[in-house]
Amino acid sequence: MIIPKLALKNLLGAGLRTWLNVFVLSLSFVLIIFSQGLIRGMDQQAEEAMIASEVAGGHVQHPAYDPFDPLTLADAHGPVPPALESLAAAGKAAPVLVVQGTIYPQGRLIAVQVKGIDPGQSILNIPTSFLSAGSSDDEVPALIGQRMAMLSGLKAGDRVTLQWRDARGTFDARDAVVVQVMNTSVQSIDQGQVWVPLARLREMTGLPGEATFVVLAKVAAPPDQAAAGGWVFRDQDDFLADLRAMVETKSFSGSILYAIFLALAMLAIFDTQVLAIFHRRREMGTLMALGFTRGKVIGLFTFEGMLNGVLAALVAAVYGIPLLSWMARTGWALPAETDSYGFPIGERIFPAYGVGLVAGTTLLVLLVTTFVAFLPTRKIARLKPTDALRGRMT
Amino acid sequence: MTDAPFIYTRDLKKTYRMGLHQIAALDGVTLDIAKGEFAGLVGPSGSGKTTLLNIIGSLDAPSEGSAVVMGQAIETLTHKEAARLRNRHIGFVFQTFNLLPVYTVYENVEFALLLLGLPPAQRRRKVMDALDWVHLADRARSKPSQLSGGQSQRVAIARAIVKEPDIILADESTANLDAKNSHNILQTMERLNRELGTTFIFATHDFKVMQYLRRTITLVDGRVDSDETQVGGGMGVGRPGAER
Numbered sequence: 032m033i034i035p036k037l038a039l040k041n042l043l044g045a046g047l048r049t050w051l052n053v054f055v056l057s058l059s060f061v062l063i064i065f066s067q068g069l070i071r072g073m074d075q076q077a078e079e080a081m082i083a084s085e086v087a088g089g090h091v092q093h094p095a096y097d098p099f100d101p102l103t104l105a106d107a108h109g110p111v112p113p114a115l116e117s118l119a120a121a122g123k124a125a126p127v128l129v130v131q132g133t134i135y136p137q138g139r140l141i142a143v144q145v146k147g148i149d150p151g152q153s154i155l156n157i158p159t160s161f162l163s164a165g166s167s168d169d170e171v172p173a174l175i176g177q178r179m180a181m182l183s184g185l186k187a188g189d190r191v192t193l194q195w196r197d198a199r200g201t202f203d204a205r206d207a208v209v210v211q212v213m214n215t216s217v218q219s220i221d222q223g224q225v226w227v228p229l230a231r232l233r234e235m236t237g238l239p240g241e242a243t244f245v246v247l248a249k250v251a252a253p254p255d256q257a258a259a260g261g262w263v264f265r266d267q268d269d270f271l272a273d274l275r276a277m278v279e280t281k282s283f284s285g286s287i288l289y290a291i292f293l294a295l296a297m298l299a300i301f302d303t304q305v306l307a308i309f310h311r312r313r314e315m316g317t318l319m320a321l322g323f324t325r326g327k328v329i330g331l332f333t334f335e336g337m338l339n340g341v342l343a344a345l346v347a348a349v350y351g352i353p354l355l356s357w358m359a360r361t362g363w364a365l366p367a368e369t370d371s372y373g374f375p376i377g378e379r380i381f382p383a384y385g386v387g388l389v390a391g392t393t394l395l396v397l398l399v400t401t402f403v404a405f406l407p408t409r410k411i412a413r414l415k416p417t418d419a420l421r422g423r424m425t
Numbered sequence: 426m427t428d429a430p431f432i433y434t435r436d437l438k439k440t441y442r443m444g445l446h447q448i449a450a451l452d453g454v455t456l457d458i459a460k461g462e463f464a465g466l467v468g469p470s471g472s473g474k475t476t477l478l479n480i481i482g483s484l485d486a487p488s489e490g491s492a493v494v495m496g497q498a499i500e501t502l503t504h505k506e507a508a509r510l511r512n513r514h515i516g517f518v519f520q521t522f523n524l525l526p527v528y529t530v531y532e533n534v535e536f537a538l539l540l541l542g543l544p545p546a547q548r549r550r551k552v553m554d555a556l557d558w559v560h561l562a563d564r565a566r567s568k569p570s571q572l573s574g575g576q577s578q579r580v581a582i583a584r585a586i587v588k589e590p591d592i593i594l595a596d597e598s599t600a601n602l603d604a605k606n607s608h609n610i611l612q613t614m615e616r617l618n619r620e621l622g623t624t625f626i627f628a629t630h631d632f633k634v635m636q637y638l639r640r641t642i643t644l645v646d647g648r649v650d651s652d653e654t655q656v657g658g659g660m661g662v663g664r665p666g667a668e669r
Contacts, residue, residue: 033539044527317523320484321584322512322540324505416484420519 034327038334042342049339052303056343056400059296061351063289063392068355068382069363070285074278075383077216078271083156084217087125088247089266091115091259096129096243104131104144105196108241112260115245123251125152126242128232132195134207134225136183143179143225145195147232154248157220161211162228171231173207176221180212187212193225198237205235296343296396297403304336304407315411316419329408336404340397358382429496430457431624432481432592437490439476439647450476452647453490458626460591463618465627467635468644474628475596477644481626482515482594483507495591512540516585516623520597522577524569530556530580531565537588555587559613575606582610586617592624593617599631607633 042049096107111119111126118124128147133140148155150162162172171193175185185191186209193207207225215221233239245262247253253264308315315328323331362379439451451473458464466474479485480492483499484507492499495514502510511517516537524533534555538548556562559579569577578598585593595614599607615637618625627634635641643651 036539040532041527313521313523314525317519317525319508320482320511320517320519320523321537322508324508326505327508417479420484420523 034330034334035338038331038338041331042335042338048303049342052299052339053342053346055299056296056339056396057347057351059292059299060343060347060392060396061354063292063396064347064351064384064389065355065358065382066288066292067285067388067392068359068384069380070281071385071388072359072381072383074281076380077274077278080216081219081271081274082249082267084215085155085220086246086267086270087154088249088251089253089264089270090244090246091124091253091262091264092244093242094261094263101131101144104129104243105200108238108243109260110240111242111245112254112258112262114254114258114260115262118247118251118254119149119245122153123248125149125154125246126229127244127246128229128236128238128241129243130195130232130236132193132225134183135192135194136185136189139183141183141223143223145193145225145227145232147227147229149229152246154246155220157215157226158211158213159226162226164210169206171205171207171227171235172210174211174213174226175209176213176215176224178218178221179224180209182222185209185212195235197235203235293396293399297399300336300339300400300403301407303339304332304404307332307335308407308410312414312419313422315414316416316421319416319419325412325414328414329405329411332408332411333401333405337397337401339404340400343400344393344397355382355384359384429493431460431462432456432458432492432494432626434477434480434487434492435490437477437480437492438488439473439480439485440488449647451480451487454644454647454649456642456649456652458624460624461618461622462640463615463625463638464640464642465629465634465638466642466644467629467638468650469630472644473647474630474644476647478594478596478626478628481592482517483510512537513588514591516588516590516593518578518581518585518593518595518598520600522569522574522581522601524577524580524584526569528568529565530561530567530569530572530583533569533580534583534587537584541588551587552583555583558586558617559583573606574602575609578602578606578610579613582613582617586621586623589621590623592626594626594628596628597631598627599629599634604633607631611637 093107093109095103097103108128115124115126119126125148130145132143132145134143148157148159148162150159152159157174159174161174164172170190173191173193175183180186183191189209190206191209192204194202194204196202207227213221233241253259256262256264318328318331319325359382362381364379434454434456437451437454438449441448441450454473454477466477468474476485480487480499481494483494483502487500494510497506497510499507525536528536531552534552535548538551543551553562553565556565559582561576561579561583564572564576569580572580578601581598593614599610602610611634614625617623627638629635638655640652640654642649
């Protein structure tokens with residue numbers, strides 16, 4: 032027990048020098064946890080936003096529907112199977128009909144997917160209630176996202192010609208009035224999408240009772256394939272696979288940041304240790320003269336280095352916990368441009384710090400600190416007590 | 426069978442490599458030192474005093490020959506055994522005091538006992554006794570930076586004697602002190618030697634120290650040039666009366 036006591040005494044006795052080191056190291060702790068928390072928070076938010084606005088409990092899709100192949104869209108619809116219809120009636124599912132269309136804002140032509148959804152649905156976090164707004168038979172209420180609005184130059188209240196092909200392949204067109212521009216972080220419900228009331232779209236296309244896919248509520252159990260009439264269930268994992276792949280890529284860049292912060296911290300410790308071993312040679316000699324073995328001297332200096340890490344963790348806790356908690360509550364505002372990076376994140380990122388992140392980071396920093404503190408002390412193993420007493424390095 | 430001397434060296438040699446050259450710091454030193462002696466190694470700089478003291482103190486190992494301290498041959502000791510010998514049986518007093526700057530006077534003295542693993546109450550009693558010996562009990566809470574040179578050396582002596590070692594090795598222990606402080610320190614050491622029977626070996630070229638020595642071993646070029654024992658103890662001329 033003598034080494035821990037002496038190490039603590041030496042560290043505290045060194046005063047300002049120790050506290051400067053400890054502060055720098057504590058900054059690394061806080062920055063590593065913050066940056067990792069930010070990335071985790073961003074990932075969580077992205078997943079949550081996708082689930083809330085697009086995926087919900089998963090989709091049961093018409094067998095011909097391939098979201099990545101727009102050419103299949105003309106055939107990808109059919110009557111909603113009874114099992115899904117009853118779920119929809121119970122408010123546990125929301126059928127969506129998707130057809131190809133074109134809008135002509137200010138004389139330009141933009142290809143869109145026209146999506147029909149029940150304005151009263153509450154399964155997806157989309158402000159579909161605006162689609163209930165009164166509109167004449169000649170005008171179709173339309174809901175678009177902010178990216179679509181930016182692309183088309185449309186704003187709430189604007190009218191635009193909407194063209195589509197009905198069930199028989201005949202082109203038809205009508206004015207659509209933009210009832211609301213929704214603010215969403217999920218691109219896939221925004222970019223190139225025009226949301227209209229489901230009943231209206233079924234009537235416009237001559238596809239009564241039909242849908243392309245049915246969104247299930249999170250609490251709804253998917254019917255088996257036979258009951259679903261051959262429609263295919265895609266769960267959350269299917270939808271989130273791409274996002275998770277992006278997160279993986281992003282985690283790598285996050286690791287680089289992690290490594291940089293860690294390296295900065297380690298540099299501080301290494302530098303301190305090298306200086307300490309250089310400046311405290313006489314002290315080492317004295318310790319040896321008093322009966323310390325070289326192993327004990329190495330142990331003492333290594334322990335001092337490790338204690339730097341422990342003190343830094345404590346100091347980091349003192350200012351880091353309130354600071355990071357505040358950041359987790361208030362979030363970090365992002366510039367508007369960030370929205371177009373292809374990642375469904377909101378206007379603010381709320382960092383997420385798990386116990387694993389904090390404990391793992393603390394443990395890793397302590398382990399690396401101890402190792403880095405040990406590296407320069409290997410020189411002591413070759414140190415002769417007589418040289419050390421004279422203040423010389425062997 | 427005769428009793429082996431407390432400390433003895435036989436044809437002790439120590440050479441150092443300096444570039445391509447070998448420097449002989451000790452060149453065949455043979456000595457016997459009995460328990461309770463108050464002896465000094467004297468001689469000019471480079472004569473091998475400190476080297477011999479370091480070997481006796483197991484801080485260094487001979488190149489050839491043998492040095493036996495309390496029955497333990499220094500040349501055969503491992504690092505751990507040498508550390509144990511220093512910890513239990515040998516106290517050092519250095520020219521530069523070598524106090525640990527972040528510790529108080531009390532903690533500096535206590536340090537030697539921590540290594541021995543003594544219980545706190547026993548440590549406290551021994552530390553205060555040692556500080557009483559050197560008349561620094563009232564400075565127990567001071568830091569070394571708050572002490573004069575003489576006081577620092579007395580703390581170093583307290584640190585050396587607190588574990589009641591059999592041998593105290595003092596390397597130029599008065600070189601940084603003025604005459605009054607030097608005599609104070611030497612009188613304290615002499616008293617320790619007399620009352621506790623501790624063996625003292627000095628390495629010095631300080632005339633003040635020589636006045637106190639009861640045996641003077643003169644080294645020249647790594648060899649024993651003369652070895653004189655003063656009858657009745659080192660009561661040389663110019664030695665002031667006892668003072669604190």
